[in-house]
Amino acid sequence: MATTxxxxxxxxxxxxxxxxxxxxxKTTDERFRSMLTSGQIQLIYYSPRGQECISAGYAxxxxxxxxxxxxxxxxxxxxxxxxxxxxxxxxFLGRSTGTCKGKGGPMHITHPESGLVVTTGIVxxxxxxxxxxxxxxxxxxxxxxxxxxxxxxxxxxGAFHEGMNMAAVWKLPVIFVCQNNLYGEHxxxxxxxxxxxxxxxxxxxxxxxxxxxxxxxxxxxxAAGEAIARAxxxxxxxxxxxxxxxxxxxxxxxxxxxxxxxxxxxAMAADPVPAFRAWLLENGHATEAQLAEIEDKIVAMVDxxxxxxxxxxxxxxxxxxxxxxxEITK
Amino acid sequence: MTTTEPRIIPMGVxxxxxxxxxMGLDEKVFLLGEDIAEPSGGVYKITKGLSTxxxxxxxxxxxxxxxxxxxxxxxxxxxxxKPVAEIMIMDFIAVCLDQITNHAAKIRYMxxxxxxxxxxxxxxxxxxxxxxxxxxxxxxxxxxxxxxLKVVVPSNPADAKGLLISSIFDPDPVLFVEPMxxxxxxxxxxxxxxxxxxxxxxxxxxxxxxxxxxxxxYGKQVHDAVKAADxxxxxxxxxxxxxxxxxxxxxxxxxxxxxxxxxxxxVVHEAVTRCGFGAELSSRIHEELFGTLAAPVARVGGQxxxxxxxxxxxxxxxxxxxxxxxxxKSLNK
Ligand SMILES: Cc1ncc(C[n+]2csc(CCOP(=O)(O)OP(=O)(O)O)c2C)c(N)n1
Ligand SMILES: [Mg+2]
Numbered sequence: 001m002a003t004t005x006x007x008x009x010x011x012x013x014x015x016x017x018x019x020x021x022x023x024x025x026k027t028t029d030e031r032f033r034s035m036l037t038s039g040q041i042q043l044i045y046y047s048p049r050g051q052e053c054i055s056a057g058y059a060x061x062x063x064x065x066x067x068x069x070x071x072x073x074x075x076x077x078x079x080x081x082x083x084x085x086x087x088x089x090x091x092f093l094g095r096s097t098g099t100c101k102g103k104g105g106p107m108h109i110t111h112p113e114s115g116l117v118v119t120t121g122i123v124x125x126x127x128x129x130x131x132x133x134x135x136x137x138x139x140x141x142x143x144x145x146x147x148x149x150x151x152x153x154x155x156x157x158g159a160f161h162e163g164m165n166m167a168a169v170w171k172l173p174v175i176f177v178c179q180n181n182l183y184g185e186h187x188x189x190x191x192x193x194x195x196x197x198x199x200x201x202x203x204x205x206x207x208x209x210x211x212x213x214x215x216x217x218x219x220x221x222x223a224a225g226e227a228i229a230r231a232x233x234x235x236x237x238x239x240x241x242x243x244x245x246x247x248x249x250x251x252x253x254x255x256x257x258x259x260x261x262x263x264x265x266x267a268m269a270a271d272p273v274p275a276f277r278a279w280l281l282e283n284g285h286a287t288e289a290q291l292a293e294i295e296d297k298i299v300a301m302v303d304x305x306x307x308x309x310x311x312x313x314x315x316x317x318x319x320x321x322x323x324x325x326x327e328i329t330k
Numbered sequence: 331m332t333t334t335e336p337r338i339i340p341m342g343v344x345x346x347x348x349x350x351x352x353m354g355l356d357e358k359v360f361l362l363g364e365d366i367a368e369p370s371g372g373v374y375k376i377t378k379g380l381s382t383x384x385x386x387x388x389x390x391x392x393x394x395x396x397x398x399x400x401x402x403x404x405x406x407x408x409x410x411x412k413p414v415a416e417i418m419i420m421d422f423i424a425v426c427l428d429q430i431t432n433h434a435a436k437i438r439y440m441x442x443x444x445x446x447x448x449x450x451x452x453x454x455x456x457x458x459x460x461x462x463x464x465x466x467x468x469x470x471x472x473x474x475x476x477x478x479l480k481v482v483v484p485s486n487p488a489d490a491k492g493l494l495i496s497s498i499f500d501p502d503p504v505l506f507v508e509p510m511x512x513x514x515x516x517x518x519x520x521x522x523x524x525x526x527x528x529x530x531x532x533x534x535x536x537x538x539x540x541x542x543x544x545x546x547x548y549g550k551q552v553h554d555a556v557k558a559a560d561x562x563x564x565x566x567x568x569x570x571x572x573x574x575x576x577x578x579x580x581x582x583x584x585x586x587x588x589x590x591x592x593x594x595x596x597v598v599h600e601a602v603t604r605c606g607f608g609a610e611l612s613s614r615i616h617e618e619l620f621g622t623l624a625a626p627v628a629r630v631g632g633q634x635x636x637x638x639x640x641x642x643x644x645x646x647x648x649x650x651x652x653x654x655x656x657x658x659k660s661l662n663k
Binding site for chain 2: 042043044094095096100102103104105106107108120121122123124125153154156157158159184185186187191192193257258314315317319320321324330
């Protein structure tokens with residue numbers, strides 16, 4: 001079963017839009033991995049493959065002026081929030097044309113124009129910062145919301161607990177999306193976490209918490225939609241635990257000896273992206289030609305971005321000293 | 331000892347041996363950190379096999395909770411254990427700095443010596459792998475600036491092993507900084523004696539003798555200093571290279587004796603130059619030897635910026651052999 005059929009399911013356009021985002025993530029990831037494997041490029045790479053439906057499920061509810069905060073494993077969130085493909089590739093490759101002039105790299109993608117405001121490499125650290133975005137919206141009296149993404153492992157760090165409590169006390173318009181892929185680096189969740197469901201932790205802070213199948217696009221869409229609507233209405237934060245799986249381990253080159261082979265095989269066999277595609281066709285939400293056209297367009301977009309990035313120059317050496325402060329400061 | 335065969339091993343293996351020996355000698359020694367138990371054996375494989383040998387009660391995999399890791403080590407140390415905590419990458423020290431600076435470092439003093447914190451914090455550090463600004467820093471100066479902490483930065487596998495065993499059995503908290511790029515790179519492998527070969531904290535190593543200039547360094551940059559010395563030897567400049575090994579305690583006697591002889595000194599480290607350890611050492615040399623120096627002490631360090639991602643910028647951030655050569659030449663004008 002790819003997804004749930006509910007009477008209040010998203011309309012066709014939204015369903016196809018979610019598929020488009022998922023496919024964009026999958027296609028981009030596949031290109032990164034193939035270029036890394038062939039040695040054409042070299043970089044530290046945290047594949048988001050397997051987690052596409054989560055980002056697509058919340059992103060279609062967001063406006064460009066809503067904020068997203070994410071982590072080193074953030075490519076899916078970056079693309080879902082609309083960070084442009086060319087600048088994204090260029091940043092991953094450390095080029096001057098990248099989102100951050102090549103100075104931040106894949107762990108720190110930032111593109112305020114798209115609302116992708118912070119990507120962090122320190123586990124859990126985005127959570128308190130997301131509260132700051134929520135607070136700013138609250139103070140300014142706008143109805144913007146902030147979605148902050150983090151892993152299951154991150155729910156064990158102090159920043160998570162402090163941040164959840166403050167968000168609840170201040171009723172901040174923040175949606176905490178715990179992308180639970182069952183592992184934190186090489187450690188299974190069961191060996192590091194005292195609860196079976198991360199969402200149980202929400203009760204301790206007095207906010208709603210839900211666990212959703214993150215591989216079910218429609219279920220994710222519902223959970224995100226409810227939480228986002230609540231936040232927009234000034235009714236405070238929600239913790240969404242979206243259960244999923246990382247297909248390629250912690251980072252590229254991971255030997256994955258700590259992941260049971262059968263478990264990984266089963267997860268990959270249930271790949272949510274092709275499953276959702278098939279579901280869309282079976283239920284008459286889209287036609288083969290329509291989806292093929294989207295897929296071709298995305299391949300062309302990735303081709304273009306790769307060429308753009310590969311042909312872009314490295315940053316000039318002066319860039320080492322700029323952006324430390326507003327002005328170069330001794 | 332009859333065997334004289336050299337045993338060339340990388341730093342990753344040497345560190346593992348040190349912990350193995352310490353755990354074998356004293357059942358109060360235990361390890362804790364993220365992913366350190368089997369089947370992973372640590373993300374850099376430094377603790378490989380130890381949980382199988384000593385059990386997961388002594389080689390403890392932790393949640394991603396740096397403050398809780400260091401806090402647990404502090405408490406257990408006060409209660410009579412000898413914890414060795416691993417903080418995966420030095421930048422993450424920021425997450426548990428309270429436990430390190432307000433507690434591990436000060437408890438002996440605040441308690442008037444009643445309670446002590448004999449623990450080690452092992453952490454990997456350094457730029458050069460394009461890990462970006464939050465996974466590349468050398469932050470040893472933070473710890474040096476905190477009275478109560480000892481600070482060790484080994485430059486080769488034999489020292490890493492000998493210094494780590496000493497650190498584990500030291501009565502005070504030790505921050506043990508492992509240059510990440512040296513773990514498994516065969517170019518840094520060296521002969522490491524078998525068994526419990528401790529190297530005392532506070533004893534610098536004169537890596538190379540010379541008479542014209544003293545280059546003082548630690549960690550990975552010791553190798554660059556030696557390369558610079560080789561280059562300058564060909565030009566007739568004789569460079570003495572000192573590897574400090576430990577920043578606290580500092581072997582000032584060795585440094586001052588050398589600089590008294592050469593009258594010129596260059597301090598080299600990868601950490602940001604501004605308020606880096608070089609600033610302290612340069613001050614101490616000036617304070618002690620002011621009238622006798624032929625030139626002011628020079629510093630070669632990282633640029634005063636976060637560590638950039640792009641390869642060319644990252645290379646420009648890290649001090650290179652050519653920078654050391656240039657600094658030495660500037661003193662000989
Ligand atoms: C404070 C801190 N501790 C440790 C790390 C090293 N580290 C990077 S990712 C990671 C695992 C995080 O797991 P999880 O939160 O589940 O996210 P996932 O990688 O599974 O998406 C760890 C331990 C870090 N980056 N920051
Ligand atoms: Mg995880």
